[in-house]
Amino acid sequence: MGRKAVLTTGIEDLDRALGGVRSPETVLWVDEAGDRFPIFGSAFARHQILTGKPLVFVSFDRLPHGILAGLELDVKGARVVLVDCFSHGKASAEADRLEGNEGRLPRFARLQTPSDLSRPDALVDLVLSALPKRRKTFALVFESLTGMVGVWKESGTLHFMERMQEVLQGRNTITYWVTRKKVHSRHFREEVESKASVVVELSAMRNKPHLTLRKASGREGSALLGRPLRYWQVEGRVSVETKKRSSLKKVLGRRLRKFRVRRGISQTELAQMIGVTPSSISQIESNLIYPSIPALVRMAEVLDVDVSAFFSEPLTRYRKPILEQERARKLELPEEYRSVLSIWALAPEDMGGKGEPYVIEIPPGAVVPSHFFSRKTDQMGYVLQGRLIFQTETGANLAGPGDVIYLAGATATEWRNLGEETARLFWVLFT
Incomplete structure (x- = not known):
């Protein structure tokens, strides 16, 4: 028997926070605002595409072009099936336009539109037909349970989730289910959380995006469970703060801004001089990311300070009474x-x-x-x-x-x- 392929969320920090992804992994994303999940869905899909692993993306919430906008990759061998349940009965003209013109889709993507959404079992059959017959490792995204409830009500949605878990049993899979927070009955929330092996809540604290691991089956001893973790996205890459920021990191961002402002240089100008993007300078000054060592040295040269000035106060003042x-x-x-x-x-x-x-x-x-x-x-x-x-x-x-x-x-x-x-x-x- 061969080894199972390693599963991943496509975000190293999140994998680390979870203590690794286990098979089969059912991840429930509880989105407080309803618009925070897409960056995690895109990171997940991008990894599947780049590694050539099959992905079935079932959308009740967005049109296909909205999902594909974040997946513009020129790769061979990957296969993504988009099941468009959003257009069905709502914007069928858009679905027909895309379905009749597959040349507009990336070559790794195929669009399917269900002919019958009245029964949950019909969608189960469609998803099964989209899965590769000779592969046991693949990924699925269901966005979202909230959208399904609008079609099947809560009872039909729970039935669909149960049926999908039954047919996926024994396969090496990671499945994302997305739901809105505080819009469903308590019974529904408890039921879907009980079916998930991992529950991730997406929210905001002090206007900063955070995620909280509410559940991680088999990893109950993790120190990160229940702790809000700040996350951010820079140039398409999602990072999660799994470790407490050091005071050193806080000092660096504050002093970089101090030296830059003192020189009268904008973030864009500093970025051009160093060879990075303005968003990277902004992230460093906000204490979200560290600069690379070459970038740090270049910053010191441009701002005309010692590298040590970013991390510590000068030991003495006025070393000499004369500056030659x-x-x-x-x-x-x-x-x-x-x-x-x-x-x-x-x-x-x-x-x-x-x-x-x-x-x-x-x-x-x-x-x-x-x-x-x-x-x-x-x-x-x-x-x-x-x-x-x-x-x-x-x-x-x-x-x-x-x-x-x-x-x-x-x-x-x-x-x-x-x-x-x-x-x-x-x-x-x-x-």
Whole structure:
């Protein structure tokens, strides 16, 4: 007898939280809002497709194109059968359009529309006919029990679930059943939960999505049972926080944002300089994910700090009473600004205080199309050399050597160097 294929939810963190997927696994997803399950369904389906395992997806809640939108993969050998129970009797024209034009479907997908939904047993027969005859390992998704109740009422839906479990007995399967929370009778909820080996509740706490493992048969000793676990999705990948976040992780996100804002760099600009997506920077600053080591080193280079500055406070302040000219840090600016603007930070990162001093240089004839810093904080500058025109909401302003510029909680929209020499300013941002 050969070994059974390993089953998975397609989400490593969730498999870990469950202590592994066991066969046959019946997972009941209790969706509080009714719109949280699809990302888990897509992750599950994507894994089945990429590994070439058969999947039958029965939908009472969504049109086929809504399900396929998250499954646009160019693979060979995979097979997904979509059983469209949503269009039946509701939007048959949409079903006919898709069924009559299978060229619009991914090559791994086949659409089936039941001709008779009046009897639960008729759908059982249709699902059985869609299952591969020579394979004992496959996956099924039933979305959702709530939709079934709208067709068969609670008694017919319970009968359908029982019949499906009977015909799947002895096979190496993982089956997802989805239901809404607090919309069914207590008897119905208790019955479907008793038939499931795993119960996962999807909800929100403090406006953050969480999942809670309410049941995991044979894994009752798990420390994660009953504990809300935060989850998130980045670039299609779902992650679940199975371990308590360390204080180190919280510190990193907070300090990354501090250094980025201090430099006047947006999340998008920082992402471009490092070679990651803006959403990744947002997730790091929100303490949801760690950056890779190369990305962390690149962040330190761009923000001109030591890598250690992300994790610990400086041990000392003012190491020396003098900052030599060569130790002034030249800020890395977006590419479109590098030919018209140079900025040097004059204070070491560990100086603290309420002001940040900089020297700013603008070459002859150059036009800077925005302010030097994006922060709308009080700031002032002293013109050391050159003549400048700068635009504010009140109009154009001319400044020359010895003039002091004050911007109270505002920024300039443009700077122009009118002269034939480099304009230099001593600039202070007040924190």
